[in-house]
Amino acid sequence: MPRPSRPTAADLISLVLDEGSWSSWDVPPVRHDVDEAYAAELAAAAERSGVDESVLTGEGSLRGRRVAAIVGEFGFLAGSIGRASADRIVAAVERATAAGLPLVAAPVSGGTRMQEGTPAFVQMVRISQAVAAHKAAGLPYLVYLRHPTTGGVMASWGSLGHVTVAEPGALVGFLGPRVYSALYGKEFPEGIQTSENLYARGIIDAVLAIEEIPDILDRALSVLMAPRSGVPVVPDPPVDVADDPVPDVDTWEAVTRSRRPERPGVRRLLKYAAADVVPLNGTGQGEQDPGLLIALARFGQAPCVFLGQDRRGQTADHPMGPQALREARRGFRLASELGLPLVTVIDTQGAALSPEAENGGLAGEIARCLAELVSLPAPTLCLMLGEGNGGGALAFLPADRVVAAQHAWLSPLPPEGASAIVHRDLDHAPEMARRQQVRAIDLHRLGVVDRIVRERPDAADEPEAFCQRVGAVLDHELLALLRSGPGSPADRARRYV
Secondary structure (H helix, E strand, O other), X not given: OOOOOOOOHHHHHHHHOOOOOOEEOOOOOOOOOOOHHHHHHHHHHHHHHXXXXXXXXXXXXEOOEEEEEEEEOOOOHHHOXXXXXXXXXXXXXXXXXXXXXXXXXXXXXXXXXOOOOHHHHOHHHHHHHHHHHHHHOOOOEEEEEOOOEOHHHHOOOOOOOOEEEEOOOOEEOOOOHHHHHHHHOOOOOOOOOEHHHHHHOOOOOEEOOHHHHHHHHHHXXXXXXXXXXXXXXXXXXXXXXXXXXXXXXXXXXXHHHHOOOOOOOHHHHHHHHOEEEEEOOOOOOOOOOOOEEEEEEEEOOEEEEEEEEOHHHOOOOOOEOHHHHHHHHHHHHHHHHHOOOEEEEEEEOOEOOOHHHHHOOHHHHHHHHHHHHHOOOOOEEEEEEEEXXXXXXXXXXXXXXXXXXXXXXOEOOOHHHHHHHHHOOOOOHHHHHHHOOOEHHHHHHHOOOOEEEOOOOOHHHOHHHHHHHHHHHHHHHXXXXXXXXXXXXXXXXXXXX
């Protein structure tokens, strides 16, 4: 793949931010221990690039929203980070934090400035601390990786974003290929240190051209900067959204309906009922699972981190694995850091039962999901949308509020599996499902489910209308959770007593 062209920092600012809105925060750099040869290099770099350091910092507006930005300039000594540029980055991050501004970073760099050596190298610590403090303040940190981003930049402020996207065809990685070749006497394998490979591995969230950046930033910030306090009261959805009492459909009929291929899953729920959807990708640590959909989204006026078990991504050959649960735990962290409500959606035929899943620590991941979700310091809502088989489903259940589709259900095993254990055949599956009280209506009676969304008579026959009803309920419930705040771990566990 051909490498992308390299716009300057000023070009990027002009392309992404509102016209005329940029205000620089930069002051002349303070140089440390500069000898004559290095001083000449700095002067030449400034002459060639038209800037005085390898980063520009400041603020502007993005579609009318005030944001802070740190933008790398490759033309200044290959975008390398020395002590003066680190000072500038840290000052900008701290100023953004103090002002309560979302921070957008667009690094492009070969890494640490070799002319300064270790004193420059250790600046990664200061920069990482400043970014961590910004995130700890509940403020968004969004990253756009440009060509190239390597070394200490990729290993610090390039890899700490709540949302991270990269330029198509960009060289993105830790060890520069020139260094690898010099050290090991062979070329680094093709296709590894590319934006596209990082996306395929679940390390970054998307690969987007510069022209697409304003739109994704605007959508992400519409969710991430949505009000958390003083939110409006949305009337409880009317009776035609969530009827009471819900018609009593036989348990096995409900199970059968939940398995219809035409039944709407999380993708259609987002399509018909959500706004400002920003899909995320993977754990950020080299794993992803098509059985889980992770996104930022809004239902009505309610923002959330959305974690949905995706029935389309789960197959008999590739059921939901431990990677999906590690990806979910990334969503837990996002919700906690940003103070956003978390929505989990149960719709799974069951987690993988395989040697690979065992080697991947599936049982431990279920346990960690349960422990983290029940104690999450953010409002939580679980939506039981369809099938709910086993520990992979239970891992998404603990929440402040639980909403269920009428024909959703939850069981320790599929009813066929329960029949095999008790009766040594599959013929008693309907009987076992009834005995085990798996239906949403049974769980509502037991206090596990708070409310049920009607299907008329089956979500598969009215996917758009059904999803819109669910969306109205989520809007109401999430705004109520924002007003009340997260429940305690004890309160969340008490519903199962």
